Amino acid sequence: MLLIYTHKISPRLKYVFKHVCTRVLGVKVDFTTKIETFIAHDSLKMSYTKQQLGNEFFVKSHDILFEQGLSDLDINIHDWENTKCFFYNGDKSAIPFDIFAASFYLLSRYEEYLPHVKDEFGRFTAAESLAYKHGFLNQPVVDIWSYKFKDALQTQFPEFKFPEKNYTIKPIIDVPSAYNYRLKGIMRTLGGLIKDIFRFRFKNLYIRFAVILGFMHDPYDTFKYIINRQRYTKFKFLFFFLIGDFSTYDKGISPNKKKFVSLIKHVADYCMVGLKVSYFAIEDTVILKKEKLRMEDILNTRLKASRQSFSRLNLPESYRNLIELEIQEDYTMGYVDFIGFRAGSCTPFLFYDLDYEIQTPLKINPYHLMDHALLKTNSLLDKKKVLNELIHNIKQVNGEFISVFHNYTFSDEKEWQGFKELFNIILESTNEA
Structure with missing residues (x-):
């Protein structure tokens, strides 16, 4: 001591x-x-x-x-x-x-x-x-x-022996919408069709029909691949599903869809699952409580972790709302478009409320990389270099690397080519000496 x-x-x-x-x-x-x-x-x-x-x-x-x-x-x-x-x-x-x-x-x-x-x-x-x-x-x-x-x-104090600590990872899978075309309802599907026609996106139109008619796999449905990757690593993935109501900012799948609920339950059999707090719930505890209870009903257990839509944080109110509803952990602390350490640390810490001058029980798990930030780097080789440098910096202090990838990141869309390989680099980084 x-x-x-x-x-x-x-x-x-x-x-x-x-x-x-x-x-x-x-x-x-x-x-x-x-x-x-x-x-x-x-x-x-x-x-x-x-x-x-x-x-x-x-x-x-x-x-x-x-x-x-x-x-x-x-x-x-x-x-x-x-x-x-x-x-x-x-x-x-x-x-x-x-x-x-x-x-x-x-x-x-x-x-x-x-x-x-x-x-x-x-x-x-x-x-x-x-x-x-x-x-x-x-x-x-x-x-x-x-x-x-x-x-x-x-x-x-040369006689004193400090305990050893190891580098760890916590991969986050953010799911703002489980599917791109499936389970969207008649009105949203019709709206999408009209947009595709007027914007001459005929490839999208073809894929949309193929997915809806069951001839093609939905491009955002990458859950089988992700769960398969989970089986080969000892570190549990943490999924955040958006189950809030449809709005200007949140365009996910309705939680009233049984197939969507079944998907969340299926993922929860293999990985940890938390709540992706909707845009308007971030500052409204009534909506937040509704979403929390909705997720607890799906999981049949108490909700432990949350992550805010668009990585929005309004301190200290955002965290106070989570504390009020007894959510234990949050994964919003980070920058969407920059790689690095927003709070200067790669070790989870407790939220300190500067207004009340108290340490709270809310555990903040800062993320250090979001997939979107890597899009700023041109070639796959450069992306790998940036990623490996980040991993090296965290390993030097035996920290915990928290990365945020989305379910659509693992699709075959051109924008996300090579990201499966980048994700595997993170998973394999714990195997190296």
Whole structure:
């Protein structure tokens, strides 16, 4: 156990030390404000305060972990060996930056509470983030800093054995619509036919008729392939099905269709299944509750995980709504069009509510890659290079790689050529030494 001496034990301090020390490094922590207790402790220990007590392992503290609410922070980014960091704390500290304050800033999504420009869907964009502006979005900096902290501790306490942690993956399959042509109902099918005719999309017209008449497989129906891939990996895939009502933004299959319900049940026999929260349910707990109960009725078990449509997040309200309905995990934290680490970490963490200054029970599982972001890279070779670099960065800190692919990504459509191979690279990345 690591004992931390500090002048004040605040909720922020407890939250971030538990993430860095326990979740990332696997070491339990405890806190004290009593010097006698600190001196008496004969194992791993450090002080986190303004002034060093003696010759102990000391990290000079930044004020952010002892404050409440938001303040106008002066953030200066510095190079630190192979990475970048902020909240420089001088030469007397065992490490040159207050990584705990910096980690809290990123994990709490402090910057998303500050004034910023949103995109057309009301989302916080990568371009607005500190990580993007200063070129460290592609690194899991919180985990990198944690391991630098571990190395410094190990030098001071060479006898102590840190537990080992392994690289893992969690493949996400997002299903906004299980089928492209099937189970769409008469009106939607007629509408699609008319659009195809007026836009001269005769190939689409042919495929639509062939699928509806049963002569051809629906291009979005890739579930057999995905489940087959699941059988050959020890890591469970997590599917998110949209079962919300039809709207301007959500054009999935009606949950009243028995064949669609049967599909969800079939997938749940092999993989984990969560709820893809519809666009309007994100900010309306009445609709969200209806969708949650609907999914629980299909699965015949309590809903554990959710993911928001269009990766929309409005902090802190979006997460509070999930907490209110006792949803335990969320998989929305990431950027649709950029690869990288929105919260600076590849280790799942708990949501900290900055308004209420409390650690909540909601587990945030940040994703680091969505298939759409890879479309920005031209050749398949370049896509593989980008993907392998991302995997390498996560492996360096024994993190968890969460990727988001869609059911249509595995279709034979030209846009998604080579993506099966990219998905297999992720699955096979756990087999390598």
